Amino acid sequence: MRTRANKQSGATIKDVAERAGVSAMTVSRVLNGESRVRDETRERVLEAMKELDYRPNISARSLAKARSFFLGLLYNNPNPGYVSELLVGMMNRCRQAGYHLAIEDSGSTDSHWANAVEMVLRTSNFDGVILPPPVCDFPSVRNALEEMGVPYVRIAPEQDRDAQPSVITDDREAAERMTQYLLELGHTRIGFIQGDTEHGSSRQREAGFRAALEKAGIALRDEWIQPGRYTYRSGLVAAENMLRGDDRPSAVFASNDDMAAAVVAVANKLGLDVPGQLSVTGFDDTQTATTLWPQLTTVRQPIAEMSAASVDILTRALERGGEDSDVEIRLIPCELIVRGSTAPPAA
Amino acid sequence: MRTRANKQSGATIKDVAERAGVSAMTVSRVLNGESRVRDETRERVLEAMKELDYRPNISARSLAKARSFFLGLLYNNPNPGYVSELLVGMMNRCRQAGYHLAIEDSGSTDSHWANAVEMVLRTSNFDGVILPPPVCDFPSVRNALEEMGVPYVRIAPEQDRDAQPSVITDDREAAERMTQYLLELGHTRIGFIQGDTEHGSSRQREAGFRAALEKAGIALRDEWIQPGRYTYRSGLVAAENMLRGDDRPSAVFASNDDMAAAVVAVANKLGLDVPGQLSVTGFDDTQTATTLWPQLTTVRQPIAEMSAASVDILTRALERGGEDSDVEIRLIPCELIVRGSTAPPAA
DNA sequence: ACCTCGAATGCTATCGCTAACGCTCGATAG
DNA sequence: CTATCGAGCGTTAGCGATAGCATTCGAGGT
Numbered sequence: 001m002r003t004r005a006n007k008q009s010g011a012t013i014k015d016v017a018e019r020a021g022v023s024a025m026t027v028s029r030v031l032n033g034e035s036r037v038r039d040e041t042r043e044r045v046l047e048a049m050k051e052l053d054y055r056p057n058i059s060a061r062s063l064a065k066a067r068s069f070f071l072g073l074l075y076n077n078p079n080p081g082y083v084s085e086l087l088v089g090m091m092n093r094c095r096q097a098g099y100h101l102a103i104e105d106s107g108s109t110d111s112h113w114a115n116a117v118e119m120v121l122r123t124s125n126f127d128g129v130i131l132p133p134p135v136c137d138f139p140s141v142r143n144a145l146e147e148m149g150v151p152y153v154r155i156a157p158e159q160d161r162d163a164q165p166s167v168i169t170d171d172r173e174a175a176e177r178m179t180q181y182l183l184e185l186g187h188t189r190i191g192f193i194q195g196d197t198e199h200g201s202s203r204q205r206e207a208g209f210r211a212a213l214e215k216a217g218i219a220l221r222d223e224w225i226q227p228g229r230y231t232y233r234s235g236l237v238a239a240e241n242m243l244r245g246d247d248r249p250s251a252v253f254a255s256n257d258d259m260a261a262a263v264v265a266v267a268n269k270l271g272l273d274v275p276g277q278l279s280v281t282g283f284d285d286t287q288t289a290t291t292l293w294p295q296l297t298t299v300r301q302p303i304a305e306m307s308a309a310s311v312d313i314l315t316r317a318l319e320r321g322g323e324d325s326d327v328e329i330r331l332i333p334c335e336l337i338v339r340g341s342t343a344p345p346a347a
Numbered sequence: 348m349r350t351r352a353n354k355q356s357g358a359t360i361k362d363v364a365e366r367a368g369v370s371a372m373t374v375s376r377v378l379n380g381e382s383r384v385r386d387e388t389r390e391r392v393l394e395a396m397k398e399l400d401y402r403p404n405i406s407a408r409s410l411a412k413a414r415s416f417f418l419g420l421l422y423n424n425p426n427p428g429y430v431s432e433l434l435v436g437m438m439n440r441c442r443q444a445g446y447h448l449a450i451e452d453s454g455s456t457d458s459h460w461a462n463a464v465e466m467v468l469r470t471s472n473f474d475g476v477i478l479p480p481p482v483c484d485f486p487s488v489r490n491a492l493e494e495m496g497v498p499y500v501r502i503a504p505e506q507d508r509d510a511q512p513s514v515i516t517d518d519r520e521a522a523e524r525m526t527q528y529l530l531e532l533g534h535t536r537i538g539f540i541q542g543d544t545e546h547g548s549s550r551q552r553e554a555g556f557r558a559a560l561e562k563a564g565i566a567l568r569d570e571w572i573q574p575g576r577y578t579y580r581s582g583l584v585a586a587e588n589m590l591r592g593d594d595r596p597s598a599v600f601a602s603n604d605d606m607a608a609a610v611v612a613v614a615n616k617l618g619l620d621v622p623g624q625l626s627v628t629g630f631d632d633t634q635t636a637t638t639l640w641p642q643l644t645t646v647r648q649p650i651a652e653m654s655a656a657s658v659d660i661l662t663r664a665l666e667r668g669g670e671d672s673d674v675e676i677r678l679i680p681c682e683l684i685v686r687g688s689t690a691p692p693a694a
Numbered sequence: 695a696c697c698t699c700g701a702a703t704g705c706t707a708t709c710g711c712t713a714a715c716g717c718t719c720g721a722t723a724g
Numbered sequence: 725c726t727a728t729c730g731a732g733c734g735t736t737a738g739c740g741a742t743a744g745c746a747t748t749c750g751a752g753g754t
Contacts, residue, residue, distance in 0.1 A: 012710055062711090
């Protein structure tokens with residue numbers, strides 16, 4: 001005697017069929033919204049389903065269809081604000097598309113990931129996988145996926161931007177616009193805090209920053225370009241290096257909001273008024289940006305929109321059956337958001 | 348001709364069996380680490396699996412075992428820091444236990460949830476479900492789960508604390524300790540910002556606060572108890588109400604870190620030094636607590652530990668087959684964390 | 695030499711659902 | 725009036741794995 005683990009009312013498709021006086025196949029057709037069922041028959045079937053409190057067995061369907069209807073999200077991004085927005089966008093779109101979203105993580109990087117990914121895929125049967133940054137740029141992960149023939153979509157990748165379905169942003173342009181904005185305010189002494197070298201976005205953002213300065217004919221000062229790792233703590237170090245002493249910049253462009261928050265904190269500690277004596281800008285427009293006082297001038301990345309788009313792309317590719325293979329790339333533009341943390345430099 | 352959607356090397360258990368010169372059943376036994384297989388045979392099977400790059404089909408296994416090995420996380424908590432820690436704890440434990448974690452969300456509350464939950468469970472076959480706050484206290488959700496006979500575990504529930512498997516905290520005691528700490532610093536004028544009324548933790552924390560004041564014989568001032576909703580924005584309003592005018596508290600206990608951050612922001616705006624002129628404390632020790640400057644004195648809730656425990660409880664209950672029904676309750680204690688946002692009151 | 699017994703393995707019948715094809719029957723064309 | 729056609733539905737044969745016996749086989753007891 002089998003235990004029906006999670007089925008109180010163990011009604012099967014056959015029971016429904018019997019009750020409705022049709023064959024199981026017809027019930028299946030109703031279930032899947034297929035054509036070729038007379039309205040009257042459909043009614044009878046639906047009623048029988050209701051009466052028996054019938055719930056289709058997803059495992060059985062998956063087995064027969066050779067599809068699991070599960071998408072996997074492989075992530076190791078430690079930024080909670082980012083992840084949480086990512087999830088919102090994905091979950092909504094997944095539900096719409098009739099998929100479920102499973103999340104898998106491994107705290108480590110690249111090489112460790114190859115194993116982790118293999119393990120995950122060995123025990124999961126995901127129809128497809130979503131790779132947010134920075135995982136989307138780990139070669140070992142991509143290799144593993146390709147070897148196993150698992151379709152995937154990348155969010156904001158740096159490499160091979162059009163070799164695989166992806167959602168991409170214009171980080172570079174946005175960073176350039178942000179820098180231009182600071183220049184227009186009258187700043188000429190601008191510091192920059194780099195992001196994590198593991199993330200492609202770091203290089204994009206820095207490139208945009210440098211391009212804007214170059215166009216304005218302003219020379220870079222090495223001590224005003226500080227390394228960071230997208231974390232608050234790394235931002236603290238960078239900010240201290242940049243702001244101690246009297247020869248400091250009048251504006252700091254941090255590669256993300258958390259590091260910008262650190263700059264604000266250091267400025268407070270040093271008695272520097274933000275934005276009066278120091279303008280600070282971030283990137284991403286995560287919750288941190290509006291949690292600070294003053295609120296951050298930053299670049300808004302529509303993360304939820306991007307993740308929703310990634311689900312779109314992936315599910316559409318799956319429906320197409322993986323054959324008709326034009327690679328879909330979607331660009332989601334960033335937007336400059338001006339808030340209280342920037343002002344013209346002090347006279 | 349079937350499309351093997353996600354199976355490049357479509358090796359089945361039969362192929363492995365053939366190659367190893369055994370029956371499929373034996374391969375299955377090896378796969379499930381069952382006893383009664385000679386070491387030599389096991390070796391041969393394992394080798395065959397490797398050679399064929401065999402990957403078991405989870406759907407088939409689920410169908411046969413009447414178990415999906417998927418747990419569902421039903422959440423609508425908008426606090427990114429909380430969610431992200433929750434996920435970390437769960438994912439790790441899930442992997443250890445051989446389960447996968449699927450997440451499902453619906454932005455709405457209670458009544459809407461009943462439908463959402465039904466829909467989710469109708470299309471998912473989760474072996475069990477995890478309910479973090481505040482969903483764990485939505486009666487309609489619990490009803491739906493019970494009607495459908497889906498096992499669930501709750502995290503930090505307020506109601507029926509021992510009617511169902513749960514992970515619980517000592518919010519109340521921790522809030523009392525925190526208040527005591529402020530009293531010991533010499534504060535007697537203490538404000539309190541309430542949490543979301545939808546969350547049971549709100550009431551617990553407030554009760555702890557009131558208890559400590561009462562024990563110290565200090566009267567409450569109504570205008571120093573402000574409503575909040577656990578969001579930064581609600582904290583801003585509460586802080587402004589509490590801090591404008593001269594007759595203000597010397598310390599504010601906010602029911603969570605985000606609202607404490609708002610208090611710090613308002614204090615900054617009003618030119619009040621934290622902690623010199625105003626002590627501020629939070630609750631939860633999310634990332635926000637250390638992202639601010641000064642860093643927050645707060646109460647650390649080991650969220651990841653709690654979520655890991657919830658997976659433990661649920662999976663163990665599932666292994667037991669749902670019969671042997673003593674309800675497992677696990678208490679995870681909170682810890683007072685003193686940082687820079689508190690100091691004795693100004694003379 | 696015969697029987698018993700348990701460890702190691704195989705056989706068979708599902709698990710619940712769907713693809714593929716086949717049948718029926720009324721409508722339409724010729 | 726018969727051949728054709730397609731909408732509507734049924735039949736059959738799996739999908740890949742596991743439960744529950746059945747079977748084999750060698751070791752030890754008598």
